[in-house]
Amino acid sequence: MMQFKQLNLSLQEITSKVPGIFSINMNTPDGRININGGKMRKAASLAKLFILVEAFRQSQDGKLSLEKQIHIEKEHLAYGAGVITYLTGSRVFTYRNLIELMIIVSDNTAANLMMDVVDRHNVNKLAKQIGCTKTVINRKFMDVTAQQVGKENYTSANDVIKLLQLISKRNNILTDHSRTQIMNILSDQQLNHKLPSNIQENHHITFYHKTGELPGVEHDAGIVVNKQKLVEVAVLSEGWVEAGTAQSYISEISKVLIQYMK
16 A cells, blocks of 8 residues: 555656646545646546536526437537447437436537536536636537637646535535436546556446546546545646657556555
């Protein structure tokens, strides 16, 4: 088992090899590790976590029925991550289905539809309400036109931790029932090649998480749990030339995190 002090030293050593690339906030029972946690970075698909929480907040307030069905028209399709665009035949989903696909396979079509449903302005209000000063959602996913005129989605490692704590701990924004449903969705994550990449069955560690990527950007953030510990972690990185190099560094972070959790 790795002690907290060694975890901190190991993370400092890993990130010092690529200065300025990483932002890390890791909240553990033994203390918090913060490496450039306040730096604003492109959110990539971590923005979907904010949409997820806002959708459940509206659901519990009676403003949104998660079981309502929607037929997805051709003009709604967004390419990139996900599966909806590539399905043949009928495209009828409930809002709950869209939320699940948005998280577990990072489906961009699902995310854009849910952004319309909950209204991105409400997502930004949520971020502001919980003190996420570096988070703003300015555009839909795969919106190249918006990107070309400088519209981007941003967040920080510190902000992501604030959001994750709404899911991991009791609060006055999400009910316990909403929190449980969100945890269940996060546990079904299919993109497990980053922070959970070194997990083994006998470790008895569960990752509830969401990845994010854009050219030069590699993120992973979530809640890591075993019988003794709960850790909220946000690893954001930006400035890579090759995704493979990024993922090798995140694999190093994965190894020391898992050693600490064991």
